[in-house]
Amino acid sequence: MLQKGPLHADIIERFDDMSEQLQQAARHILEHPQEVALVSMRELARNAGVQPSTMTRLAKFLGFSGYEDFRGQHADVIRVSADGFAMRAMQRDEGTTNGEGLAHRMLQSLSAQIARLCESDTLSRLSTLADRLKNARRIYVLGVRSCHSVAWHFHYVMTLLGEKTVHLDGPAGTGGDALIRATADDVLLAISINPYSLYTLELAQAARERGIGVLAITDSEVSPLVTIAEHAVLCSTESQTFFHTLTPALAISEVLCGILANHDRKAALEELKRVDRHLSSMNTYATSIPRRKI
Numbered sequence: 001m002l003q004k005g006p007l008h009a010d011i012i013e014r015f016d017d018m019s020e021q022l023q024q025a026a027r028h029i030l031e032h033p034q035e036v037a038l039v040s041m042r043e044l045a046r047n048a049g050v051q052p053s054t055m056t057r058l059a060k061f062l063g064f065s066g067y068e069d070f071r072g073q074h075a076d077v078i079r080v081s082a083d084g085f086a087m088r089a090m091q092r093d094e095g096t097t098n099g100e101g102l103a104h105r106m107l108q109s110l111s112a113q114i115a116r117l118c119e120s121d122t123l124s125r126l127s128t129l130a131d132r133l134k135n136a137r138r139i140y141v142l143g144v145r146s147c148h149s150v151a152w153h154f155h156y157v158m159t160l161l162g163e164k165t166v167h168l169d170g171p172a173g174t175g176g177d178a179l180i181r182a183t184a185d186d187v188l189l190a191i192s193i194n195p196y197s198l199y200t201l202e203l204a205q206a207a208r209e210r211g212i213g214v215l216a217i218t219d220s221e222v223s224p225l226v227t228i229a230e231h232a233v234l235c236s237t238e239s240q241t242f243f244h245t246l247t248p249a250l251a252i253s254e255v256l257c258g259i260l261a262n263h264d265r266k267a268a269l270e271e272l273k274r275v276d277r278h279l280s281s282m283n284t285y286a287t288s289i290p291r292r293k294i
Contacts, residue, residue, distance in 0.1 A: 005033025036074035130259040143191035
């Protein structure tokens with residue numbers, strides 16, 4: 001999804017052997033390889049939330065004599081574009097108190113993130129994930145905390161097409177109980193982003209140990225869900241504000257639902273007609289717009 005740095009594969013291969021601080025620094029470099037060449041070591045460390053000495057230790061851990069040799073490897077990943085770091089750096093102080101300026105930067109960033117989902121690697125992952133979901137007897141859907149909205153969206157849209165999904169969101173901590181009757185013919189679709197929900201990781205691991213296929217929507221190749229899941233689709237969560245964005249993850253949910261509905265268009269249409277009849281009988285939606293009183 002994001003442009004890969006020259007040490008991308010090496011960092012991923014050795015990620016599990018790193019200390020927690022080195023992992024934090026490495027994760028930032030995986031997601032922002034262009035920063036290594038564009039900013040000072042101190043600024044890079046600040047952006048990653050670690051001490052500058054951690055960057056030096058990471059460089060040596062990866063086999064370099066020091067940070068400058070490590071930095072030199074990233075000289076060719078400098079990318080100046082509307083969604084690149086260089087452009088953001090130039091815009092950093094522009095319109096910081098201006099609502100329109102922030103809205104513009106946020107929407108530009110979201111547009112770029114959605115566009116990156118069209119890259120061939122992501123499209124291939126989406127197709128593989130959709131095939132696995134299509135062939136499953138039942139789909140158990142798991143996403144908690146901020147990822148609850150993504151899980152619920154996928155489950156809700158799928159309920160319009162039939163009864164294939166089960167949302168693991170029971171009251172009083174009973175959500176995982178629905179897996180009691182799950183079999184190897186089923187799959188668990190787990191959604192989690194950094195910081196990763198321990199409950200999601202534990203339930204996904206338990207499902208895998210029972211022979212249930214685990215599929216994931218997550219944010220990084222070093223996400224712990226990637227090591228648990230058979231297949232994973234990656235999405236960016238970087239935002240221009242204090243909060244993660246879930247827009248790319250929601251887009252993935254919509255795409256998966258669309259692919260699954262398109263697999264058997266006739267059956268999908270019949271189910272949607274049934275839904276329409278039910279909603280109409282319940283007077284769910286307004287059929288006329290009340291006039292405003294003057």
